[in-house]
Amino acid sequence: MTTAPHASSFAERHIGTTAEAGISRMLAPLGLPSIDALVDAAVPAGIRLRDSLQLPEPLSEEEALARLRAFAGRNEVKTQMIGQGFYGTHTPPIIRRQVLENPAWYTAYTPYQPEISQGRLEALLNFQTMVSELTALPVANASLLDESSAAAEAVLLMRRANRSHGSRTTVLDRNLFPQTIAVIRGRAEALGFPVEVADLAAGLPEGEISGIVLQQPGDDGAVTDHAAIIAAARERGALVTVIADLLSLALIVPPGEQGADIAVGSTQRFGVPLFFGGPHAAYMAIRTGLERSLPGRLVGVSRDDSGAPAYRLALQTREQHIRREKATSNICTAQALLAVTASMYAVYHGPAGIRAIAERAHAHARTLAAALADAGVELLRGAFFDTVVARVPGRADAVLAAAEAAGINLRRIDADTVGVSADETTSEAHVEAVAAAFGATVSRVFSPGELGIPQGLVRESGYLTHPIFNTIRSETQMLRYLRRLADRDLALDRTMIPLGSCTMKLNSAAEMESISWPEFASIHPYAPAHQTAGWRELIRDLEERLVEITGYAGVSIQPNAGSQGEYAGLLAIRGYHRAGGDEGRDVCLIPASAHGTNAASAVLAGMHVVVVKNTDAGTIDLDDLDAKIAEHRDALAAIMITYPSTYGLYDADVREVCDRVHAAGGQVYIDGANMNALVGLAKPGEFGGDVSHLNLHKTFAIPHGGGGPGVGPVAVAEHLLPYLPGDPVRAGGGPDGQRDGVATSDGIPVVSTLFGSAGVLPISWAYIAMLGAEGLTRSTRHALLGANYLAARLREHYPILFTGPGGLVAHECILDLRALTAETGVTAEDVAKRLIDFGFHAPTLAFPVAGTLMVEPTESEDLAELERFIEAMIAIREEIAQVAAGEFALADSPLRRAPHTAAAVVTSAWDRPYPVEQAAFPVASLRVDKYFPPVGRIDGAHGDRNLICSCPAPEAFEN
Known part of the structure; x- marks a missing residue:
């Protein structure tokens, strides 16, 4: 195993647990002697890289900031x-x-x-x-x-x-x-x-x-x-x-x-x-009258369980992960910040x-x-x-x-x-x-x-x-x-924030520092090229690093969200087929285990969605895949694979899936949402992908900003390079373009301004530059370690829905509460709300499988934080057992009445069947640092029935 970098390296600051004692403690419940052994057991040998990434040597924080100053200075x-x-x-x-x-x-x-x-x-x-x-x-x-x-x-x-x-x-x-x-x-x-x-x-x-x-x-x-x-x-x-x-x-x-x-x-x-x-x-x-057709997110006013006004996202059935191909839009990422x-x-x-x-x-x-x-x-x-x-x-x-x-x-x-x-x-x-x-x-x-x-x-x-x-x-x-x-x-x-598929990792101050420098922030997107040499050099350097990381031939950073990256990648596939005379290829196969936005993106790209079944083990059903390919062979445009899948699995037969689609004349889109489980270990462009989008706001450390910004670069193989997004000014009739808005050369539509959300690209550049090849690979390995440690520790309390060989998972795992719900009535949502009382954001709720929680700790969380989460989940499991034993009815349990506000527990009229201490301080550590939510559980249905989407009068809050 490679010797760990010096303790002052950025990798040591980015990765939560690097001490050998902590690593050994996390490996113990897995029964494995090393992280190398974990990677060998979890990641299919058929996709593994033979050599390490070829990237420049990692920079210190000071060196990275100096390089960014040099870019900005140009x-x-x-x-x-x-x-x-x-x-x-x-x-x-x-x-x-x-x-x-x-x-x-x-x-x-x-x-x-x-x-x-x-x-x-x-x-x-x-x-x-x-x-x-x-x-x-x-x-x-x-x-x-x-x-x-x-x-x-x-x-x-x-x-x-x-x-x-x-x-x-x-x-x-x-x-x-x-x-x-x-x-x-x-x-x-x-x-x-x-x-x-x-x-x-x-x-x-x-x-x-x-x-x-x-x-x-x-x-x-x-x-x-x-x-x-x-x-x-x-x-x-x-x-x-x-x-x-x-x-x-x-x-x-x-x-x-x-x-x-x-x-x-x-x-x-x-x-x-x-x-x-x-x-x-x-x-x-x-x-x-247009409210229910409105794309994107809509904040509405509802009420909590005490009747107090409370805010929430209204009309959430528009969300892509629920409606999939029936979604009215694919604004996965807004610009909340x-x-x-x-x-x-x-x-x-x-x-x-x-x-x-x-x-x-x-x-x-x-x-x-x-x-x-x-x-x-x-x-x-x-x-x-x-x-x-x-x-x-x-x-x-x-x-x-x-x-x-x-x-x-x-x-x-x-x-x-x-x-x-x-x-x-x-x-x-x-x-x-x-x-x-x-x-x-x-x-x-x-x-x-x-x-x-x-x-x-x-x-x-x-x-x-x-x-x-x-x-x-x-x-x-x-x-x-x-x-x-x-x-x-x-x-x-x-x-x-243990959100499966969302990769909420450290966004370091050193990565963030440069984005508000005037030399970056004050540049107009259509300023003369000779004035933007530093921006263009940084973008070119970042694209080259992403090419090496993904194994593709080229990258466009124009898409300004993951959903837009999906869209741009599918348009590249569509353009390629049309250029080859295959205009009838418009069927997109999407496994049931794929990322939730894929279907909506395919529809927006003019494709017809056909779902491929998964086996009971969570892998792609090859028999169903063959049947769907046979049925749609002449119309097959692509398959969209999320890898590892949203089930938290590395499908060992991913190369075979790619080969079968290619043999039928289709292209392979590998969704990069879960790239945090691949960087340094495998390259989608080398195990069968023709195109992938990347979520820089996940794998590459751009913060989520409360729901945006995001950046979704699209990476493609050599034959798709001519179909990457083009220049929006020329395509729309700007200098040297045609005024009717027809693209001027390659016929490829654009998705945003020329460089998209360029302003946050220095964050990902710094992340990659400071970690280097070894640090990036270590990050991926530690992400696998954290997820498998959580799965191993929680398995006896909550079933893990899908596992690979040896009971291992990828960088996330799914806790299956469906049997507990059937037995007690306690839902995954009850667990999510109760976690608030422990000071945690819930894991991903009800996706990709209803009645479950998908957990992703990332590499940035240290062992103490993982233990705190484990303690909370075990305590909640004990409360579920109290409901099962009839110690209190579900409706009056700390699970269903969660979360508990300060106003709810600081009262002389406490009349609930569980102690107030259990409500507010379910574990002893909360007596030191306690977060009280400002509102109790919110009535979502009331908010949709009584749609209020602007600021209420101050009088609404008086009582």
Whole structure:
């Protein structure tokens, strides 16, 4: 066995248990002498690597930060006035430090256990309220991935809600951003419905229309009265989506007041850095009646078991892992952390502050427009919010060069046209410098409040009226509000989050430190390439490391969520088949043990899902696989395999499965959600995979952020390289592209901005660089050790549902409570809620098998934390035995009444049949560090029956 690194190495800080005594103690119940023996017994020899990973030597934390400084130093920080959906903004330091850089916020998981997520759920409810009031639409969701994909989701929503199929067309206004046109057309092409790009200022085209998409302000900056075209669309039976700049809605009549059904857009300019294109929280707001078709997550208000108001995710039946191929969308990852940031920006500034920021940007744009007009420069639009587009025949490049020399980036639309966007960071000096680049001078300066917006389009209605946006102004108040919300939650900074399939590991401070450096965070995604050399070098280096780790030929980091990585990988397969003349190959085989999002991704990629059975042992049923291949041989596009499976198993016959699919002409998609059990031990690109996506927010240490950000790079074999995601600007009609939105060269649709959520890539780069080949492999081995130790210790209390040879599992195990439920009525959900009283986030509940809990400890948890979890699970098993013995009825047991709030146990009226000490302090260690949830068990059905999705009045909480 290789000698362990020096104790000061990053691997020693990342891996929870590295001391030989601790390792020996964990191996003892397995009956194995070493971790080598464990790996040999658990991981099939047929997939194992013969040689170690070929990666650069690991760096110390200091060396890694120095390398990141070098990357950052190669980027040029300019004043970004490019616009096109991305704008300069000031992140208030209190929000940057207490949210974006605070592990209490960024290490939390998606709020599927709402009792321990009340803080972030309140912040997300603030987000929904902010969006709803600014757009003047009654319901908003809790964020989507980015503006372009949100617009694509709106198109799909319009088609679902309008029940329009076949030939009914979706019409896009020509004045949308080019990247948005590209993403929508890509979704439409995959699903086979018609999209037309038209000048809607000239009226609706002929034919049956499903829906129309407008943008306010438009790509050319125009502020337009859309009321007439919206009314005309409604008369034709079409729904209407408006892509709205949220800041502009402080001044402009909002979409809801003009009759729109849906509004989408980005909240980036509400305090979220540019981040070289992402992550940024998109939004969607809808009219009444569309709630059950709304994609993504929706925070609602319900009540707990005491009748107190409590927040939860509403209408959860939309979740992909429940609905699979029937899911209405595949937004597996939202952008929760960035949505929280944007909502807190609105809380911090309030309605008056938001309006003042909008007025300043508008005034600067008017001042610039006046200077250009006075100099005889032609302006494309006379009514605008913050963006001025000027025609300078043959001079665009010269104007851009002069502005760049002054430290400012402008937008090159074509050789004759330049766009300039003012924002929160724009100053009078910037305006003067830009005017000079055009050969003009400023002579008229407009003041904030002097609006140049047509009178009929000036907003008169109120917004951000709830007290939360009107009572917090001082930094002291903001600091305490953020702390109060954070204290209501359980995140990784407090406790292990043993979520199977979600890989909640350490997100080290050294990995996180660089993402808010201005040299990374202040770069516009469409800045000139020569200004972004450091970003591009870091991305190239990261992609090369991921290629080595996966065994594939190339990687694209454009997909900004795992679901988007799945989608991009399936589109690559689809493109490959079509290029070979196999357009009829549209069947995707998905084993029952596959990851929950796979089926929804296949449907969105235009494929038909066929489920392959699993054996009673949890492995893929080869006889059923053969039958399905025979039935669909000529139409077989792919199989999607999760490896190891969500059952926690390494299928020993995975190569055989791949070979059988390849022999039938299909491609093999290996879902990388469980890559934490493979890194350094096996490469999916070498044991049969043609394509995989990776979850950087799982295996490669990007934190989950309470439900986003995520990054889902897609890795492919040599023959699929031409079908990786392309350039969204060129594909959507940007420089050198075609204005109708058709991709320019390879025909491959795009899924996001060029580099997706680039802003968080330094985290994964640092993780890989500091661990190196040996550290990465050790991490995988210790993840296997932790999972098998938990399984061995808990097996006598809870059956382990699936095991491999020797009773071993991969990096996660499934605790089967179904027999206990049949005997006692105690459910897996009861156990999940009772774990809250022990200070734990529950394991993954009811997936992949109903009535079970899937546990994944990761390599980062130390032995003491594993023992604490084991102690809690054994104590809960003893309480189940108390129910079985009739010591108290299930309805009045500590299991069914869990979780217990401080208010519930600090009372003179305690009338439950178990001691108050058992409720609050079921094990002695809790008397030292005790987390009390802010609410008791939440009534989910009540929340769905009485849907409330915006901030309730303060009076609701008085009692």
